[in-house]
Amino acid sequence: MEITEILAQFERASEALPEDAVKAAIERREQITPELLRILEDTIGRAQELAEDTEYTAYLYALFLLAQFRETRAYPLVIRLATLPSELLEPLWGDITQESLPAILASVCGGDLTAIQALIESEDADPWVRWAAVDSLVVLVAAGEKDRDEIVGYFAELFRGKLLREFSAAWEGLIAGAIDLYPGELIEDIRRAYDERLVEAGADSFEEVEEIVAEGKEAVLARLKENPHYTLVDDAAAELGLWVDNRKESAFDTEWDDFEDSDDPDDLADEDLSDPPHSPFYPEFPDLPPVTTYVREAPKVGRNDSCPCGSGKKYKKCCGG
DSSP states (O other): OOHHHHHHHHHBOOSSOOHHHHHHHHHTHHHHHHHHHHHHHHHHHTHHHHHTOTTBOHHHHHHHHHHHTTOGGGHHHHHHHHTSOHHHHHHHHTTHHHHTHHHHHHHHSTTOOHHHHHHHHOTTSOHHHHHHHHHHHHHHHHTTSSOHHHHHHHHHHIIIIISOSSOOHHHHHHHHHHHHTOOGGGHHHHHHHHHTTOSOOOTTHHHHHHHHHHHOHHHHHHHHHTOTTSOOOOOHHHHHHHHHHHHHHHHHHHHHHHHHTOOOHHHHHHSOTTSOOOOTTSOOOOOOOOOOOOOOSSOOOOTTSBOTTSSSSBGGGTTTO
C-alpha cells in the first residue's frame, strides 16, 4: 500500500478501523514517520478549523502510531497540541485527554521529563491535561523506564511549593498518582491537601489513603503494574480500535439524545419509538429477548467506595467516573 493511500484512509472518520492501512503504516514506519509528524504540525496550525471538522481524524492516527514508534520528534508536538486553548481541546482530544494522553506522552518523551513537568506546573494549561501529564510519569514508573523514588521525589516538590495551592484537577491527579505509586512518604502532604480542600474529597478520603499505606509498598506497586491505564502505547491498532468503537458509541448517544430532546411533534409522528434512531455506525438492531427482573450478584458499589478494579481510587474517579 502506497503512503498516499494509507494517509487517505486516515484522513476522515470511518465506520471501522482501516486495519490494513494501520498495519501498512507500521510496516513502512521509516517512510511514513515524516508524514505523521507533518500531520501533527498541520493540526496545530489549523487547530481552530479542524476543531470544527468532526470528521477529520488523521492527527489521531498520527498520535498513536508515533507513540508506538517511540518517536521523540513527536514529543514537542504532543505538548503543543495538549496546550491549545481549552475551547479547542475538547473537540480535538475528547476523552483521549484522560484515557490515552498519559500513555502517548510517556511513549514519545524518550525519558526527558522537562516538558511534562513544565506542563504539570503550568497554571495556564488545562487542569485535566495537567492531570494526564502527572499520570504519564506514573506510566513511566509502571513501565520500568523511571525509578519510582525519582518520581515520588518530584511529586514531593509539587506538594511543597511547585503547584499553586488552589482547588484544581491538577491536585486530584497529583494525589491519585501519589497513591498509585504508594503514598507512604507523602502521607502528610496528602493530609494537608485534603485539609486545605485542594481536591473534592469526602470525609472518608484520607482514611482510604491510610488504608492503602497499610497495604504496604510491595502490594501497591504490584497492583500498579497490572493497571491497564498505566501502560505505554505498544499496539496502535488496538488503541485506535478502542477509539473508533468509542466514537461509534458517542455518535449513537448524541443522535438518540437529539431525538429525545426534540420539541417537533412531527419527530414523534414519523419515528417508531420502540427503537432508538439508527446511527450510520450501527447495523440494524436484532430482536431483543424478553425483559426479566435483574438480580444483582454482588453488592452495589457506592460512588465514594474504593473502585473494585483495584486501582486504589474512588469508584467515582475511576470506573464509575
